[in-house]
Amino acid sequence: MERKLITGNQAAALAARDSGVEVVAAYPITPSTPVVEEIARMVESGEMDARLILVESEHSAMAACIGASASGSRVFTATSSHGLAYMHELLHYAANARTPVVMAVANRAIGPGWNIWADLGDTMSQRDTGWIQFYCSSNQEIYDTVVMAYRVAEDRQVLLPAMVCYDGFVLSHTAMPVVTGIGEFLEEYRAPWKVDFDEPETFGNILSSDYYMELRKDVFESHRKAIRIIKKTEEAFESLTGRYSPLLLEKYMLDDAETAIVAIGAIASESKIAVRKLRRDGKKVGLLRIKCFRPFPSTDVVEALESVDTAVVIDRSISPGHEGQLFSEIKSALYSSRNRPEIIGKVAGLGGRDVTFRAIEKAVCGEFRDGWINEVVV
């Protein structure tokens, strides 16, 4: 174990190295470029024993990742924003083909207006591709989550690709202390099935209506089972490394809370300061942080929010024509609960607009009524 001051992108690259990744295929895009640069440097210097495939586009990057994973390798890639959007078709492929690729995504807005800053809209719009999605709120978590994501993704009951998402610049380019080292947490990846030149088989073959629905149902069921695997992985990681790194969700001062802030990504960390300040003013506020967005931990969300009166959900993305995606999911999870709280949705921080703990405090105190936190409250 070593403690050093590194950026979120460096944390992702070091985690890929420490996870024993064998193949990386990537195409650079701001703000995830330094992940690939760091990997290139480590491969070049011999620090990382992997094959780095540089391709001409993100579409090809994901195609190469799927191929490498299907031939039994542990595979990693990184992208952002338009690069992720360009991968869209292959994201479905990776999930349906059951290739447990892990991808770091430094979240960035999609243009125009051209914008390179933090916004979760890029990964939120890949919600239904079948990928597991984790959203980090510190650099330590980026490191730990990449490592844990392999254990979840490669589990025989799961076998699905996973995205490790983190706010562009806010985490990707900000340096923070990170403890690295995973001991014996990961075993070598043993693919249940792999492409073999000596015994040719068809990969990604045609599937009629007689079978396709079963295949989709399998993917659906695997996501459900993944919830339990995620909990087990979180426990195993803590007992082996001594680091508690929430993988499904995190409750902060929520036990006796009357109001809950529900947040995701870096804003959730900023929200903890708001919770402390409001507690100091005698207000019973807590935080529920959603770490895993797919599979969505509905049961645990209901359990966490049933006892509060009000839940204020903060999204860093929006679904035009409806509302913030997290807001929708939280409401949907609580629909069947008899004790559901009043649920309020707020949208903040699009395109990298700074979100301060004071703005979050104001949102909780009801001063931002229309649901938009536009102002940078200083």
Place this chain on the structure above:
Amino acid sequence: MVEGVRWEIRFHGRGGQGAVTASLLLAEAAFRCGYYSQSIPFFGAERRGAPVLAFTRISEEEILERSQIYSPDCVIVLDPVLPGTVNIFSGLKNGGIAVINTTDAPEKFRFHQNVLTICTVDAVDIAIRNHLVVSGTPVVNIPLLGAFLRIFSRIPPEITEDVIRERFRRNWKANVRAMWEGYENAVIRKVKGSGKTMSQESKCSIAVRVPVSKPVKGVAGRTSIWRDFVPEIDYSRCTGCLNCWLHCPESAVLRDGREVRIDYDFCKGCLVCSSVCPKTAISVAREVMG
């Protein structure tokens, strides 16, 4: 002197001067002294010459903030031109510190706080004397860091020296020298300000909601200060082919029929116009800031 468990430092610079690196080196030095630290770069327009910000937080506890710094204990100003164009004192705590790269005396600066500790150093001179000039830009970050360490006694300069030595493996000697020269040449004075709170500068309003634009004075101010070189049209050779007007990436070449002129308020000196002119009618001169 700043007291307490937490210090927040804001760096003002322009792309290429090393504000982001200075913020990271300071965070690293603090980290080695046992503090929990954080270094946040803020890239505005992602171009050489554009104003940039960087932030360093140093704390005895884990830092949960993910937002920028609005009420710093200290500002470090890398660009001698910036004080005239950017409000470097914005939000700086009363009694706080400003470390400024300038040939002026500390007393020359005007601000709304009651009192500030102003620390000045001619970092350009130190950078040039130590041959710390990259692509025509004096890299002034290290001497300013040295000047800052003179006031900020929590981090021994020797620790920062180690950090610099590891960061600049090839060129560490000149950088370490520059740090110590900054440390020794810093002029530190307590200076009284007006004590009048200024009204918050309003952010620019968005006039059009379609992402289409013409150069106007926005949050970056007049972008002419990004320019190191200035293009000049020789009208005796210009044929009005409009190649420059077509290629200018900033729409800073204006046209009236076939006659072109350069909008010097917004020309950033990229010199694309000069390179695409088939008649070599656009010459290049060094910018002189007046």
